[in-house]
Amino acid sequence: NFDTNILDTFDQWCCSVELISNIGPKKGKILDRLLQEHCPITVLELGTHCGHSTVFCSARQHLLSVCCVQVELIVRASDEVIPRLREDFSVERLDLVFMDHWKRCYLPDLQLLEGSGLLGEGSIILADNVIFPGAPNFL
Numbered sequence: 001n002f003d004t005n006i007l008d009t010f011d012q013w014c015c016s017v018e019l020i021s022n023i024g025p026k027k028g029k030i031l032d033r034l035l036q037e038h039c040p041i042t043v044l045e046l047g048t049h050c051g052h053s054t055v056f057c058s059a060r061q062h063l064l065s066v067c068c069v070q071v072e073l074i075v076r077a078s079d080e081v082i083p084r085l086r087e088d089f090s091v092e093r094l095d096l097v098f099m100d101h102w103k104r105c106y107l108p109d110l111q112l113l114e115g116s117g118l119l120g121e122g123s124i125i126l127a128d129n130v131i132f133p134g135a136p137n138f139l
Contacts, residue, residue, distance in 0.1 A: 035096075044097045078105055093119075
């Protein structure tokens with residue numbers, strides 16, 4: 001599988017060549033379980049770094065036999081994007097939000113998401129690195 005090869009190569013590079021923060025195999029299992037159990041249709045990832053978790057989610061959606069996986073990269077500040085998701089990108093609901101961007105933005109962005117009307121019953125918010133380096137206001 002092309003996506004799996006990309007992920008394996010990226011994980012090996014991050015562990016042996018250059019220490020780059022990525023979701024990695026341990027946290028990947030958590031994300032994998034959530035994807036399998038909840039089969040989210042619309043996923044918002046805040047913070048892509050090198051795109052590891054985007055490829056991870058895309059690969060898992062393929063394994064879940066989802067007919068079409070579409071990825072749209074939006075390069076703008078989260079506080080600009082969230083209020084415009086419905087209007088600019090025709091997003092009606094977010095099934096999964098994965099926060100892995102500036103930790104100081106976690107709480108304000110969660111509040112924007114809550115006010116947007118895009119979160120509903122069963123929507124999942126997953127936030128990385130809340131303990132280290134930390135996002136104490138978010139917890």
